[in-house]
Amino acid sequence: MLLALPPTTAPDSGKMAAPVDTVKPAASVVTDNDESDSLDTAELTASDSVAASQTGGYKPKAGWVYEHKVKGKLHELQLEIARWLGTPYRYHHAERRVGTDCSGYVKAVMKGVYDLDLPRSAHEMFQIGLEVARDSLQFGDLVFFNTAGKGITHVGIFLGAGFFSHASSRFGVQNYILDDPYYWAKRYRGARRY
DSSP, X not given: OOOOXXXXXXXXXXXXXXXXXXXXXXXXXXXXXXXXXXXXXXXXXXXXXXXHHHTTOOOOOTTHHHHXXXXXXXXXHHHHHHHXXXXXXXXXXXXXXXEEOHHHHHHHHHHHHHOOOOOSSHHHHHTSSEEEOGGGOOTTOEEEXXXXXXXXXXXEEEEETTEEEEEETTTEEEEEETTOTTTHHHHEEEEEEO
């Protein structure tokens, strides 16, 4: 049984979210209202990202993953997320149906769909990529949280329509409401686009 993901719509508008075709350089925040530099169409190879991340200097090319979403990978990302739903939580693992933690889940999905080799921890993932304003989130952006009172400790994948997918330590991989006032909204710390 394939579980449906929320449609990619702009929250509270009911309209499909417009694709972002430009992004700001890594030092700034991406917003829908900014005038931005053109998308760099050069591709970043997995070996480039691995080599750079080992030196701490990984700087993804602007909008690299989003460019691929526009070229047809969006559906593949939706399917991969659906395949992981229900996988139990297992600390420091990343195996579908066997068990995964939050960063292992995100790393495996992004590697499987985009061949993007992200760092292993949520904290390290948060250090790279383009910062995205909350009101400019697009399907596939990573959302980050402080769940333990000590920096960035949790990561998920934004689904659109106010939902995100993540590996919960209590319930495993699930889709949940980003703006849940009792838990996630209070712990949200930012988003990144790769």
